[in-house]
Amino acid sequence: MIYECLIKRLNPLIEEEATIEINGVELTGFISICPYEIKVGKSYQVAIGFTILDELIIHEILEEKKEIERIGSGYDYYLSGLLHAGKIDAGLVFTDDDEYFADFLKLKDKPVEIKVDRISLEFISTK
Template identity: 40%
Template sequence: MMYTAIVKELNDNIEEEAIISINNIDFTTFIAFTPYKIKIGEEYPVDITLFGDILNITESLDKKIEINRMGETFGYIIHGYLFENGKLDIGFIIEDNELFYDYPYLYGKYVTFEVNRIDSEFLIY
């Protein structure tokens, strides 16, 4: 799914690292692909993917939607709502039907899990 992201920061030491904002949610992302030079403060179309294995997924009784970075890594602890169709609401919708294929018992519930990183692919506009 395509989103509009604002680039908030670029890491001078790690060229694949950026802080972007989607729906006023700021997070550090691994830039998996960009066909052009990106600039701080500019808006770009992006595709977001949760990269790596879903770790320690459980139903969350907190009923919250947020993402929390794990230290200085690209990893995140994610709290979201998993819809019946496998889409995940984390303040914006992650559409990856295969990602939650093994967890149909969590559909329609709030979930918490860890992910290795959040990838961004900057699209041609």
């Protein structure tokens, strides 16, 4: 899903790091694709995904909730929401580009919580 995001911060020390806001939700992620220069205070179209560095930690939760929770001051996040084929709806829809969810078909359309190592940001070309 493509969202309109506001650039809140760009890290001058880590070129790929950006803090964005989408629909009132602020998150910090890593830019995977950006075909143009972005600037703080400007809005751009972006698709969001996630990166798992080791193993996917996913479990069903009893309460249906949609939440994006940063873990400490690092890049890890808990995403809570409904698991669908190829995506999780945690209030914002995160695509599963690496097909991690294919191994969890029994959790499809159920409320889950997953731990991701970082959020990926793909800025969409408007040309």
